[in-house]
Amino acid sequence: MSMSEAALIACDRVSFAYGTIEALIDLSFSVAEGEILGLLGPNGSGKSTVVRLLSRVLTPHSGRVRFAGQDLETYSREELARQIAVVPQETAIELPFSVLEVVLMGRSPYLGRFGFERALDLTIAYRAMEQTGVHQLAAREIHELSGGERQRVILARALAQDPRVLLLDEPTAFLDIKHQVEVYDLVKNLSRQSGLTVVASLHDLNLAALYCDRLALLKAGRLFCLGTPEQVLTYANIKTVYETEVYIGRNDLTGKVHILPLDAETRRRLGSE
Amino acid sequence: MPYLTKRKWLLVNCGLLLGLTGTIIACTAVGTVPVSLAHAWNVPSLDNPDYVILVRTRLPRVLLATVVGGALGVAGAALQALLHNPLACPHILGVSGGASLCGIVALVVAGTATAGLPGFLHISFVSLAAFLGATGTTVLIYRTALNHGRLQPYALLLTGVVFNAFCGALIMLVNSLTDFYQSHGVLFWLMGSLAAQDYTVVGTIGFYVLLGAGWLIAQSRRLNLLSLGEEGAAQLGVDVETLRRRTFLATSLLVGAIVSVSGMIGFVGLIVPHLLRLLCGADHRLLLPASVLGGAIFLVWADTLARTVVSPTELPVGVVTAMCGGPFFLYLLKKEERRRLLGEHV
Numbered sequence: 167m168s169m170s171e172a173a174l175i176a177c178d179r180v181s182f183a184y185g186t187i188e189a190l191i192d193l194s195f196s197v198a199e200g201e202i203l204g205l206l207g208p209n210g211s212g213k214s215t216v217v218r219l220l221s222r223v224l225t226p227h228s229g230r231v232r233f234a235g236q237d238l239e240t241y242s243r244e245e246l247a248r249q250i251a252v253v254p255q256e257t258a259i260e261l262p263f264s265v266l267e268v269v270l271m272g273r274s275p276y277l278g279r280f281g282f283e284r285a286l287d288l289t290i291a292y293r294a295m296e297q298t299g300v301h302q303l304a305a306r307e308i309h310e311l312s313g314g315e316r317q318r319v320i321l322a323r324a325l326a327q328d329p330r331v332l333l334l335d336e337p338t339a340f341l342d343i344k345h346q347v348e349v350y351d352l353v354k355n356l357s358r359q360s361g362l363t364v365v366a367s368l369h370d371l372n373l374a375a376l377y378c379d380r381l382a383l384l385k386a387g388r389l390f391c392l393g394t395p396e397q398v399l400t401y402a403n404i405k406t407v408y409e410t411e412v413y414i415g416r417n418d419l420t421g422k423v424h425i426l427p428l429d430a431e432t433r434r435r436l437g438s439e
Numbered sequence: 440m441p442y443l444t445k446r447k448w449l450l451v452n453c454g455l456l457l458g459l460t461g462t463i464i465a466c467t468a469v470g471t472v473p474v475s476l477a478h479a480w481n482v483p484s485l486d487n488p489d490y491v492i493l494v495r496t497r498l499p500r501v502l503l504a505t506v507v508g509g510a511l512g513v514a515g516a517a518l519q520a521l522l523h524n525p526l527a528c529p530h531i532l533g534v535s536g537g538a539s540l541c542g543i544v545a546l547v548v549a550g551t552a553t554a555g556l557p558g559f560l561h562i563s564f565v566s567l568a569a570f571l572g573a574t575g576t577t578v579l580i581y582r583t584a585l586n587h588g589r590l591q592p593y594a595l596l597l598t599g600v601v602f603n604a605f606c607g608a609l610i611m612l613v614n615s616l617t618d619f620y621q622s623h624g625v626l627f628w629l630m631g632s633l634a635a636q637d638y639t640v641v642g643t644i645g646f647y648v649l650l651g652a653g654w655l656i657a658q659s660r661r662l663n664l665l666s667l668g669e670e671g672a673a674q675l676g677v678d679v680e681t682l683r684r685r686t687f688l689a690t691s692l693l694v695g696a697i698v699s700v701s702g703m704i705g706f707v708g709l710i711v712p713h714l715l716r717l718l719c720g721a722d723h724r725l726l727l728p729a730s731v732l733g734g735a736i737f738l739v740w741a742d743t744l745a746r747t748v749v750s751p752t753e754l755p756v757g758v759v760t761a762m763c764g765g766p767f768f769l770y771l772l773k774k775e776e777r778r779r780l781l782g783e784h785v
Contacts, residue, residue: 218670221670221673221674222673223670223673223674242676243673243676243677243678244676245676246676247674247675247676248676250674251674252670252671252674254668254670254671257667257668257671258523258668259666259667260523260524260525260666261519261520261523261525261666261716261721262716262720262721263663263666263720263721263722264441264442264720264721265441266441266442267441267442267443267663267720267721267722268667270442271663271664271667271675272675274660274663274664274675274676275675275676277660281660282443282444282445282448282724283442283443288442304441305441309778327675
């Protein structure tokens with residue numbers, strides 16, 4: 167079986183523009199069931215646009231997005247919400263919902279128009295809250311929480327959707343290192359144990375190397391390269407795409423590549439050698 | 440329980456319904472002229488002055504307050520959900536102002552022509568004009584406050600307040616140009632009044648309010664999801680564009696219908712949903728029906744106060760609601776500010 171046949175979600179020659187500003191150009195990649203794909207690239211390279219296209223918030227101007235072999239457009243929004251869940255960078259909730267109420271919103275694609283949540287929905291919501299470690303906050307108001315707690319509530323909401331695909335848009339941008347690692351540990355665990363497919367846009371190259379099976383490196387809306395972390399995170403690739411020089415080494419504990427930034431003095435010294 | 444159960448839904452709504460029934464009875468009995476409920480009940484004839492005062496004067500007024508208050512309460516709650524802003528209400532956003540302006544213009548231009556028609560048609564005509572005014576204003580305010588796809592909360596409120604003042608001025612202008620005493624004075628449109636209405640008015644407006652409120656309540660679960668933001672709601676299966684259009688139309692229908700018979704009564708849609716959220720949480724499946732009932736209770740009491748507190752004269756009911764609502768708005772504004780600051784620092 168070829169890669170594209172086994173793909174759960176895939177972009178096929180997708181282009182998209184915001185007005186006249188081209189955001190993505192002729193992008194193709196596919197993600198297999200149970201795989202974790204990281205989207206990397208500088209600011210404005212189109213990572214968030216990919217997440218929006220995969221969740222059908224945006225529709226490609228040309229090309230197709232496929233889920234389980236079918237065009238995304240052939241699904242109803244509710245059907246998609248039962249398959250694909252999204253964790254955005256930040257969620258501002260202005261009304262005083264409780265944590266449990268926010269997590270239960272993840273069950274709404276499974277309810278009828280006037281439906282009240284059933285016992286099953288409650289069980290699933292509590293399990294999701296336990297997974298992200300926010301079950302003790304269930305009765306708290308969502309505004310009272312810190313940024314890190316709020317983000318884990320939003321992750322629990324996404325898990326309550328019981329999705330096959332989880333899309334993460336820099337979900338840990340505002341979290342400290344402990345909570346960053348916790349979020350990705352959990353996501354990786356779910357992927358390995360229950361076959362959850364993950365597409366995550368990341369800023370942190372080291373987290374990408376640590377947790378992703380494959381990486382897609384974007385440059386100005388085009389796919390620059392796609393492969394394993396070792397193949398993608400090279401000195402040359404990073405220099406071309408991010409326009410800066412870095413130190414690349416291997417972490418003895420994890421066996422993964424790691425990337426360290428270099429200051430101007432070191433870069434100058436390297437240049438003269 | 441930190442979430443909405445069926446039991447809680449029934450408990451709160453039945454409680455409020457009971458409260459509303461009690462309010463209607465109590466406020467019908469209260470007034471400048473003392474009347475005997477028992478005497479009116481026992482001798483239901485037009486020769487009995489107690490009966491005439493209760494059934495012909497007070498009850499229609501109390502019922503109109505019920506309908507208008509319910510509409511304002513639920514319209515406020517829905518607009519707050521739609522605009523992600525707990526400070527929104529039809530009055531502050533200028534929706535009532537736009538509706539009043541179009542209502543008064545319709546009356547001036549064609550009021551005499553339709554006044555000969557059956558009561559419900561005449562009211563519907565003015566309501567339709569006010570509905571168009573309300574829809575136009577809502578869309579205008581929304582577009583103005585939308586910046587790169589995101590709603591700017593303060594731009595929204597500012598635009599609304601300015602637009603309201605502008606409409607107030609135009610209403611004064613129309614009033615002075617036309618020497619307009621057709622059915623109400625200018626004070627009716629600017630401060631709101633529930634005086635001198637009959638059952639035809641109550642019935643017609645009640646019909647539109649039921650329609651609008653029912654339509655909003657049918658969207659309530661989707662309105663919950665909208666608090667996750669437009670993208671968040673879409674990713675949970677909501678067709679956001681349709682939801683937004685429906686909510687705009689339903690709130691405009693509500694505001695258009697009631698403005699044409701009660702003028703601009705402010706702040707009900709601000710105070711009532713806020714207090715109810717403290718009492719029973721933010722879930723719109725409960726908040727919307729509860730705001731209908733709570734808004735009705737609030738406005739019936741406010742109107743009773745307006746017609747009795749300086750008796751034998753009467754205050755416009757809008758004076759009473761604004762005297763509660765003005766300080767309340769400032770308090771909410773401060774509270775929001777604090778929460779926003781806090782949210783940035785934790």
